[in-house]
Amino acid sequence: MPPIGAKQRAVGLVVEYNPFHNGHLYHLNQAKHETGADIVVAVMSSSFLQRGEPALLSKWARTKMALANGVDLVLELPYAFATQKAELFASGAVAILSEAKVDCLHFGSESGSIKDFHHLLSFMRENREPWDELVKSHMQQGQSYPKACALAFKSLDANTALSLDQPNNILGYHYVKAIADQGSAIVPYTTKRLSADYHDTTLPSSSIASATSIRQSLANEPDGSHLIKHVMPESALQELMTYQTDFNQLHTWELYYPFLQYRVLSSSTSELASIYECEEGLEFRIQETISRSSTFIEWMTAMKTKRYTWTRLQRLSTHLLTNTTKVEMNSLHQSSLPYIRPLGMTEAGQQYLKYLKKHSSVTILSRFAATDHPLAKTELKASRSYIAPLPTSQRMAQIDKDFSTIPIRM
Amino acid sequence: MPPIGAKQRAVGLVVEYNPFHNGHLYHLNQAKHETGADIVVAVMSSSFLQRGEPALLSKWARTKMALANGVDLVLELPYAFATQKAELFASGAVAILSEAKVDCLHFGSESGSIKDFHHLLSFMRENREPWDELVKSHMQQGQSYPKACALAFKSLDANTALSLDQPNNILGYHYVKAIADQGSAIVPYTTKRLSADYHDTTLPSSSIASATSIRQSLANEPDGSHLIKHVMPESALQELMTYQTDFNQLHTWELYYPFLQYRVLSSSTSELASIYECEEGLEFRIQETISRSSTFIEWMTAMKTKRYTWTRLQRLSTHLLTNTTKVEMNSLHQSSLPYIRPLGMTEAGQQYLKYLKKHSSVTILSRFAATDHPLAKTELKASRSYIAPLPTSQRMAQIDKDFSTIPIRM
Numbered sequence: 001m002p003p004i005g006a007k008q009r010a011v012g013l014v015v016e017y018n019p020f021h022n023g024h025l026y027h028l029n030q031a032k033h034e035t036g037a038d039i040v041v042a043v044m045s046s047s048f049l050q051r052g053e054p055a056l057l058s059k060w061a062r063t064k065m066a067l068a069n070g071v072d073l074v075l076e077l078p079y080a081f082a083t084q085k086a087e088l089f090a091s092g093a094v095a096i097l098s099e100a101k102v103d104c105l106h107f108g109s110e111s112g113s114i115k116d117f118h119h120l121l122s123f124m125r126e127n128r129e130p131w132d133e134l135v136k137s138h139m140q141q142g143q144s145y146p147k148a149c150a151l152a153f154k155s156l157d158a159n160t161a162l163s164l165d166q167p168n169n170i171l172g173y174h175y176v177k178a179i180a181d182q183g184s185a186i187v188p189y190t191t192k193r194l195s196a197d198y199h200d201t202t203l204p205s206s207s208i209a210s211a212t213s214i215r216q217s218l219a220n221e222p223d224g225s226h227l228i229k230h231v232m233p234e235s236a237l238q239e240l241m242t243y244q245t246d247f248n249q250l251h252t253w254e255l256y257y258p259f260l261q262y263r264v265l266s267s268s269t270s271e272l273a274s275i276y277e278c279e280e281g282l283e284f285r286i287q288e289t290i291s292r293s294s295t296f297i298e299w300m301t302a303m304k305t306k307r308y309t310w311t312r313l314q315r316l317s318t319h320l321l322t323n324t325t326k327v328e329m330n331s332l333h334q335s336s337l338p339y340i341r342p343l344g345m346t347e348a349g350q351q352y353l354k355y356l357k358k359h360s361s362v363t364i365l366s367r368f369a370a371t372d373h374p375l376a377k378t379e380l381k382a383s384r385s386y387i388a389p390l391p392t393s394q395r396m397a398q399i400d401k402d403f404s405t406i407p408i409r410m
Numbered sequence: 411m412p413p414i415g416a417k418q419r420a421v422g423l424v425v426e427y428n429p430f431h432n433g434h435l436y437h438l439n440q441a442k443h444e445t446g447a448d449i450v451v452a453v454m455s456s457s458f459l460q461r462g463e464p465a466l467l468s469k470w471a472r473t474k475m476a477l478a479n480g481v482d483l484v485l486e487l488p489y490a491f492a493t494q495k496a497e498l499f500a501s502g503a504v505a506i507l508s509e510a511k512v513d514c515l516h517f518g519s520e521s522g523s524i525k526d527f528h529h530l531l532s533f534m535r536e537n538r539e540p541w542d543e544l545v546k547s548h549m550q551q552g553q554s555y556p557k558a559c560a561l562a563f564k565s566l567d568a569n570t571a572l573s574l575d576q577p578n579n580i581l582g583y584h585y586v587k588a589i590a591d592q593g594s595a596i597v598p599y600t601t602k603r604l605s606a607d608y609h610d611t612t613l614p615s616s617s618i619a620s621a622t623s624i625r626q627s628l629a630n631e632p633d634g635s636h637l638i639k640h641v642m643p644e645s646a647l648q649e650l651m652t653y654q655t656d657f658n659q660l661h662t663w664e665l666y667y668p669f670l671q672y673r674v675l676s677s678s679t680s681e682l683a684s685i686y687e688c689e690e691g692l693e694f695r696i697q698e699t700i701s702r703s704s705t706f707i708e709w710m711t712a713m714k715t716k717r718y719t720w721t722r723l724q725r726l727s728t729h730l731l732t733n734t735t736k737v738e739m740n741s742l743h744q745s746s747l748p749y750i751r752p753l754g755m756t757e758a759g760q761q762y763l764k765y766l767k768k769h770s771s772v773t774i775l776s777r778f779a780a781t782d783h784p785l786a787k788t789e790l791k792a793s794r795s796y797i798a799p800l801p802t803s804q805r806m807a808q809i810d811k812d813f814s815t816i817p818i819r820m
Contacts, residue, residue, distance in 0.1 A: 258798065258799070258802070258805070259669065259672055261798070261805075262669055262794075262795065262798040263673075263676075265791070265794040265795070265798075265809075266673075266731075266732060266733045266791050266794060266795045266798075267733060268738075268787070268791075271733075291794075291809055291810060291813075292809075292810070294802050294803070294805075294806045295802075321676075322676060323676045323677060323681075328678075377678070381675070381676050381678075384672075384675040384676060384701075385672065385675070385676045388668065388671070388672040388675075388676075389668070392668070392704050392705075393704070395668070395671075395704075396704045399675075399701055399702075400701060400702070403701075
């Protein structure tokens with residue numbers, strides 16, 4: 001035990017836990033071991049995720065999964081950062097972890113070598129302008145942003161060891177960059193991810209599976225807990241099954257489609273054009289395609305072009321659903337972090353939070369009722385959109401949870 | 411038979427047919443008889459009604475009911491006029507009937523004497539200013555608009571035979587006034603309504619019932635066709651039952667409540683304040699009360715004050731659901747009628763329409779695909795909001811009907 005009031009060594013993780021599985025557990029333990037931390041602080045996406053999807057389970061259920069499996073303190077990654085491409089996503093997460101006074105940040109990557117990340121950062125400090133030019137030119141030729149980045153690196157420096165067309169390398173690079181840009185004292189660590197491919201859609205026989213493959217199994221077979229029990233900790237599986245029973249379903253895009261279609265068809269094109277990430281006349285394409293698509297996947301397929309990645313379009317769908325405008329989002333990104341918000345904590349997390357309350361420069365916020373900051377307003381709007389398709393009694397039980405509930409203690 | 415190309419004598423009716431019943435049939439026959447008309451032209455509210463409710467059945471189903479029971483030509487009363495208090499509602503209906511070249515307009519009223527309406531009109535020409543002052547002052551004392559009107563008349567002229575706190579007298583007065591204001595050649599007729607009370611909620615044993623009591627019976631007992639078969643023509647009852655089977659339900663406010671709640675909770679207060687009829691800070695009350703109300707009726711009860719009639723609040727709910735703004739609505743009311751739109755016609759109605767096509771000064775519009783007038787855009791938005799809560803296959807079948815369907819022929 002450290003002396004009372006002294007700060008324990010803390011490692012920060014950036015997570016979605018959608019849902020929590022053995023790979024997450026492995027990473028968590030490895031992070032603690034490699035950094036010598038006493039405390040694990042996870043900054044976790046709230047209701048909607050980086051790839052522009054509703055989280056399968058509420059942030060409260062995912063917080064319980066995290067606390068039952070070794071995380072000491074779960075902090076909310078607000079909607080305004082959770083639903084962004086890597087750069088903004090990472091800068092929000094790092095800003096929160098800095099305010100949470102973690103000593104280090106540990107992330108999984110395809111590379112596994114922190115030196116490669118530092119090297120790339122130096123390279124970019126020197127070659128930013130030509131690199132930007134190349135990215136722009138590749139995008140003008142119709143490439144997606146990630147692909148354009150990768151091509152730009154190839155043109156400028158064949159010796160860059162870090163491949164940026166792999167999603168966790170991109171995120172990792174932006175964590176390291178955000179730490180440097182924000183002048184943070186956080187020390188970054190990385191190890192190679194166990195799961196070979198983030199995009200795996202079939203379940204392996206081993207105990208480590210991608211979250212994508214777990215979601216896919218649940219989508220194909222809603223009663224398929226027997227299919228995934230070897231890849232999830234018992235407590236997390238239990239939480240998942242309870243949620244599915246209580247709410248009658250998990251949150252998938254299809255559940256939201258009638259609401260999204262209603263929203264789009266009852267909006268004018270100029271209202272659609274005011275939504276964040278609705279660029280280049282997409283509002284006309286949105287309205288025309290959605291009126292003839294009977295499911296979300298049908299709509300996305302109709303919307304898809306080489307110009308826009310699936311993820312980009314899903315993020316746009318998320319902002320349409322939550323009615324998040326350009327003006328609103330840009331003003332949130334321009335203001336400094338107003339608060340950090342614990343969603344849950346263990347006994348040890350609670351002690352750590354006591355220390356934070358004395359030393360953090362921002363508010364530690366437990367309920368939205370206690371603030372009227374626009375960041376909280378946008379979050380409340382997102383969480384109320386998140387519960388829109390639930391049956392009445394469950395919807396009503398959740399509707400003011402963000403507004404009035406205090407963090408979970410476990 | 412009249413000579414080909416000659417105009418037949420036509421009587422105009424202003425209707426909702428929600429649903430079509432024996433009282434409507436009686437009125438229709440009486441109108442034809444009293445005016446000596448060959449042709450009946452009904453201008454019918456589209457998807458949402460004057461009291462701020464979704465119509466029980468689609469405009470297409472209600473058009474079929476009308477055509478099967480003696481109406482020759484059904485014209486759409488657009489959303490922009492159908493969901494308004496008496497003055498605007500009547501001015502829209504009269505403008506359309508004028509363009510439809512009807513010779514007379516026949517309406518039911520509590521009074522039953524057309525002389526009383528003319529007398530009131532003259533009285534108002536002379537006393538408008540003091541009357542306006544009195545209405546304003548009564549409203550400032552917390553009276554509703556209809557009540558304030560009635561009180562103003564009492565103060566100014568105890569001899570006014572026409573009681574303006576009865577809904578069909580108010581409508582009738584505004585028909586007569588609109589005819590005069592618009593310099594229309596239409597001759598107004600009225601007879602006393604058979605059904606004593608517009609607001610009756612229990613079914614009588616006789617063959618004439620109010621639409622309210624029919625809707626109430628259906629709400630209490632969805633399979634209650636045996637309860638209402640003595641008060642509706644066989645064909646209309648059949649249409650109602652078929653609709654209920656095909657669409658799984660009739661359209662009631664409760665069906666829309668999850669969508670309305672979602673809309674309100676994902677809007678900012680300034681967005682709510684931009685909605686038509688959202689006045690005097692109601693946006694805060696709307697958002698606060700809807701987050702704790704699990705049904706539409708619960709919400710309306712929470713919203714209700716002496717200041718606002720139930721109908722006024724229901725109309726506001728309609729505009730919230732359809733996302734109709736003040737700017738949008740006011741600009742529609744300021745522009746002149748761009749088209750009249752037939753929803754359906756009999757053989758005789760078709761002949762009449764041929765005459766109209768030659769002599770009307772506005773477009774005869776059959777599909778919204780053929781126009782980009784804002785009036786059609788608002789209508790399309792309303793009809794797409796109207797079908798939002800239907801199950802997917804029925805929703806998809808209806809979604810573009812307004813856009814591409816031509817009028818029904820029967």
